Amino acid sequence: MNDLSASLALAGDLVAAGDAKLAAIVWLSLKVSLSATALSCVLGMPLGALLSVGRFPGRRPLIVLFNGLMGLPPVVVGLLVYLLLSRAGPLGQFGLLFTPSAMIIAQTVLITPIIAALTRQVIEDEWREYREQLRSLGASRARAGRTLLWNARFSLTTAGLAGFGRAVAEVGAVMIVGGNIDGVTRVMTTTIALETSKGDLPLALALGAILIAVVLIINAGAYLLRQWAERRWG
């Protein structure tokens, strides 16, 4: 208990001191994980709609696959992306390894299945409810998919937040493809891992408390935004 309260006090001190280095690390974490979430929404949401509204051979195995990929181990994703981006790998000439871009790519691979699978679930329920109506209006499946995505946009924020939560909390993938380089690719989670390695457990825990606070603030912001938008346009 002593450790915990000491860590919380330390977290408060760190925030109060407005340490520029800490701010840069938090900012990079947010930049990387929000970018990955945005990209994953662009990729995963249409994919989820396709899986729920579309009818094509192999749909069911694909649904199972994406559900399963929600459990992708970050360290495996990191390793795969590392091998792709390494100078000796197929995308090596772009020199992306050990850059924030590499971290965004890895997190996008990690959370696109989560967003796709959650979107599929939401849209499938919508599809069941509105299928007859959409059909009677003569909407094609593609048109129906788009309409349902738009209809469900408020529910889909949860899918986005689930993806973001996973991205900002993982350490295995960004450690491998980012390299935890000071001032370049060091984010919240890799800093926590580093301080744990140094045996500075109170500082590591304090950073963890700050990370949780940041994630809570983002979620609260999304919740308020959604309520406001629902009132305005819902």
Place this chain on the structure above:
Amino acid sequence: MQVFGMFRSCLIVGVMLVSGAQAQDRFITVASTTSTEQSGLFGHLLPVFEKTSGIKVRVVALGTGQALDLARRGDADVVFVHDKAAEEKFVAEGFGVKRQEVMYNDFVMIGPKADPAKAAGKDILAGLRRIAAAQAPFVSRGDKSGTHAAELRYWKAAGVDLATTKGPWYRDTGSGMGPALNTAASMNAYILADRGTWLNFKNRGELGIVVEGDKALFNQYGVILVNPAKHAHVKQADGQAFIDWMVSAAGQQAIADYKIGGEQLFFPNATK
């Protein structure tokens, strides 16, 4: 259509963030060991070099084995590690241009202050033999790092055949120096560590130095430029500038100046 509008704005934001996140500084990538990073040496050294040269140094800290593998794949410009045999192999294979010695420190054997195996003293081999005989808990890095390679060399020299004597007392953790020390602290176990990481390590629990000062515990660090003939994109001039500075009088002095609590961590010994 609205959906596409929404996705398009997401995409634009994403691309902006990605491109904004890309720094275009002049920099080199150095694959190094956790001991140099976690002891705080780089935090002291690199700002000095960056100021004189204008070259930023991006350090990826791994075990020596991993750092050399990374460089073999062309993902670093310079390696700065501590396993002479592995380094010489790296150069002999043509992946490195030339190995230069930079500095040394020493390994220390850490263990419970109560020393249940009576391993304390100045003789690392005798200490290890006593630990094996007492089957006292021992934590091994087990990650092909320079420290792991050294540990295996000492067991061999001590005449302890791990393949046959290894039991539950020998914990192969497969982790970096810091995590392995954390494990040892919670198990109250013996462990071989580099002095720098130990001095900078805070979660010591009941542990202290048990064996130190044996000549065999000497730990040499070397620096190697990755061979541009193998990997054309290696930043040869800037990488060489870093190596030249490390072995120069200014670089050597900067290494000697790094102290924790008044204690010098690394001792420069570059040979031109």
